[in-house]
Amino acid sequence: MTRKQLHTGSMYWPSTASQPVQSYEPLGNRHVQYDSVIVGGGMSGILCGHELATKGIRTAVVERGTIAGGSSCANTGLIQFTNDIMLSELADRIGEERAVLFYKACSDAIKHLSSLTDSLASRCDFKHRSSLYMATTEQDVPKLKREFQMLNSHGFDVEWWTPHDIQAHFPFTKTGAIVTHGDAEVNPFLLIHALADDAVNAGLTIYEHTDAIRHTTSKTEEHLLTTSDGGTITAERVIFAVGYEPEELRTQLVKSNLNRSFAIVTEPQTASFEAWHERMMIWETARPYLYMRTTPDNRIIIGGLDEEPPQPIESAAARNKRISKLHDRLEQMFPAMTAPTAYEWSATFGESRDGLPFIGRDPARRNVYYCLGYGGNGTVYSVMARQLLYELIQGQAPPLAELLKLDRPSLLSIP
Numbered sequence: 001m002t003r004k005q006l007h008t009g010s011m012y013w014p015s016t017a018s019q020p021v022q023s024y025e026p027l028g029n030r031h032v033q034y035d036s037v038i039v040g041g042g043m044s045g046i047l048c049g050h051e052l053a054t055k056g057i058r059t060a061v062v063e064r065g066t067i068a069g070g071s072s073c074a075n076t077g078l079i080q081f082t083n084d085i086m087l088s089e090l091a092d093r094i095g096e097e098r099a100v101l102f103y104k105a106c107s108d109a110i111k112h113l114s115s116l117t118d119s120l121a122s123r124c125d126f127k128h129r130s131s132l133y134m135a136t137t138e139q140d141v142p143k144l145k146r147e148f149q150m151l152n153s154h155g156f157d158v159e160w161w162t163p164h165d166i167q168a169h170f171p172f173t174k175t176g177a178i179v180t181h182g183d184a185e186v187n188p189f190l191l192i193h194a195l196a197d198d199a200v201n202a203g204l205t206i207y208e209h210t211d212a213i214r215h216t217t218s219k220t221e222e223h224l225l226t227t228s229d230g231g232t233i234t235a236e237r238v239i240f241a242v243g244y245e246p247e248e249l250r251t252q253l254v255k256s257n258l259n260r261s262f263a264i265v266t267e268p269q270t271a272s273f274e275a276w277h278e279r280m281m282i283w284e285t286a287r288p289y290l291y292m293r294t295t296p297d298n299r300i301i302i303g304g305l306d307e308e309p310p311q312p313i314e315s316a317a318a319r320n321k322r323i324s325k326l327h328d329r330l331e332q333m334f335p336a337m338t339a340p341t342a343y344e345w346s347a348t349f350g351e352s353r354d355g356l357p358f359i360g361r362d363p364a365r366r367n368v369y370y371c372l373g374y375g376g377n378g379t380v381y382s383v384m385a386r387q388l389l390y391e392l393i394q395g396q397a398p399p400l401a402e403l404l405k406l407d408r409p410s411l412l413s414i415p
């Protein structure tokens with residue numbers, strides 16, 4: 001299979017590793033057998049692999065490149081329970097009860113990630129943070145207020161901030177904002193490696209540089225994956241965690257919109273962060289939205305400017321216009337933060353067409369599952385998937401599975 005280029009530019013996260021990360025041998029042309037095989041070694045695949053291995057299920061992950069080298073390397077590491085689709089918009093679409101079930105699952109996934117990261121031996125820079133969700137324009141205030149009211153009425157930890165409140169905490173103002181508590185930031189690259197190290201200790205096998213090119217099912221319902229090097233893996237079940245490359249499934253099941261997005265990371269700032277209240281993560285109501293966060297080494301990450309088509313921009317000169325725009329936006333909001341851009345990238349970014357992730361069984365093939373981290377909250381979805389898939393494998397029927405399954409009504413009704 002041809003490898004899709006998922007990002008271009010200079011990636012920040014690999015530079016944060018204090019020592020070379022662990023690499024894993026390819027499968028080569030060997031034949032091996034496992035209970036579960038996971039295709040894809042990004043955030044989704046490694047989180048799932050970690051869950052299954054620590055629960056005693058003999059599992060292998062096959063990754064065509066290196067783990068954490070796909071879209072997960074472009075991830076800017078904001079972990080939020082609020083989604084690209086507002087709770088109130090989701091409630092209009094699928095009903096309030098189900099929308100709240102999903103939002104609560106996002107909030108629980110962050111708590112789960114918090115305790116999971118506590119248990120890891122290696123660092124992944126997970127830190128609890130609050131977020132400032134700003135109205136981009138005056139016209140957005142009523143819908144943001146409605147969102148606040150719905151979140152508040154369902155017990156989410158939120159505050160409404162007036163322009164005065166915003167100005168008292170930041171060097172800029174806006175016409176209104178929701179402050180959400182219970183969010184977090186993480187270093188996605190280090191998180192994947194820390195999870196992989198831990199999972200390998202618990203029995204997970206990882207094969208890097210191993211491209212699964214064919215999947216067949218025998219009459220006895222055993223799954224066979226063949227790799228480009230002539231290796232084969234047989235397993236009771238297969239989990240596809242292939243990110244934005246679900247070529248074989250696209251037309252039938254994965255109804256997504258693929259775009260490209262941009263992010264920059266500045267040099268460490270010399271100015272004080274006192275004017276950046278509690279280093280909150282910042283985003284806005286505009287779609288596509290801009291977002292910002294800080295890093296432990298006093299840099300600022302700014303991302304957004306999503307546009308068509310999905311292919312990342314190859315030429316640095318062509319990316320320059322977007323890089324300057326992101327940097328200008330930072331300086332407008334934080335005039336003292338003048339450190340120049342140190343890293344910048346362009347990457348494919350996928351969203352599902354109904355705003356919910358794709359997690360669950362293949363409706364037509366037994367023991368085939370999907371864990372696809374689409375959407376700006378992909379990490380939260382991957383965490384959710386890890387628990388959900390384990391429950392499904394155990395034969396349970398969690399209500400959330402019904403909401404996120406690939407043949408759900410909200411997707412089937414979309415052409």
Ligand SMILES: Cc1cc2nc3c(=O)[nH]c(=O)nc-3n(C[C@H](O)[C@H](O)[C@H](O)COP(=O)(O)OP(=O)(O)OC[C@H]3O[C@@H](n4cnc5c(N)ncnc54)[C@H](O)[C@@H]3O)c2cc1C
Binds near residue numbers: 062
């Ligand atoms: C610019 C940008 C910023 C983002 N910011 C955030 C953020 O702040 N917070 C957040 O939660 N999410 C964010 N996301 C989304 C997040 O990056 C994704 O949710 C996440 O990367 C998805 O992980 P994944 O494991 O599903 O995909 P990937 O990381 O792409 O992993 C899939 C892997 O599967 C492998 N693969 C595919 N096919 C095969 C095959 N046939 N055989 C073997 N291997 C195969 C690929 O090589 C790849 O490594 C952002 C995304 C982008 C692009």
